[in-house]
Amino acid sequence: MGHLAIRLVPVIKHLLVFAGLIALWELAAATGVIDVILLPEPHKIAASIWELYVENRTIYRHFIITFYEAFAGFLVGGVLGLALAVGSSLNDSFRRYVSPYAILLNVTPGLALTPIVIAWFGFGYSSKIALGAIVCFFPVFVNTLLALTRTDEDTLEMFRSMGASRAQVFWKLRVPAALPMIFAGFKIAITTALVGAVVAEFSQATAGIGVLMQRLSFSLNMSAAIAALLSMSLLGLILFSLIEILDDRVVFWRRTERMDAVGRRRRARWSVTDAATPGEPQGRKNLT
Incomplete structure (x- = not known):
């Protein structure tokens, strides 16, 4: 207590x-x-939140649409950035050709790309997902590339002295060591994907939190517009928390409590396996 x-x-x-x-x-x-016209009182904002979520329930459709656009954009941009970073870390020539284009894409403002992306992908979900993927690509790419190319030399020498193959060095050493930094890139990327999706909604869309907030602002319903803005912040928090939970599950060794819990579960599983195969040395089946 x-x-x-x-x-x-x-x-x-x-x-x-x-x-x-x-x-x-x-x-x-x-x-x-x-x-109070431009910045309403908190109790009026609270009343607008109640209206959006409980009375009219108009926020949910927009919330789900923006969530889908941002998460889909993150998946597309994240997978592409991860794949190109892995290829760049394994091949120096590939890295020299890919890195300049990745940097060029990063330094180009996402807002400037919006009309071109809309012209390419149309007025549906595709343009929002595409812009979200573009703006979230670089954080995943650069974090993954830096993490995979910065390996502890002493540990690498130990792996080589034990006869580890290139694939074993990559999967058993480079990837586990890079995971914390990779997930840091994911956390940045998921929020930038939301920004990209909302920017595309501002330019053209018929639904989404960005559209809802824009309509409310144009009608000078500022309390409801701020309520929509807070909903956008909530959406960003949900997306970030999803990556945080995944980070906690995958990179468990960074937290003592999680590492102890995983260790207990594995010891219990090994004990059951060893009990089911009498005659073998304790833990032999699981260590080979």
């Missing part, structure tokens, strides 16, 4: 700070310090 109370202290502090900021905001609006 005492341990739980200690863990709740930071949460309570954050809630108190948040409540204080909301109170100051309400006070500033009530005294005319801020223009």
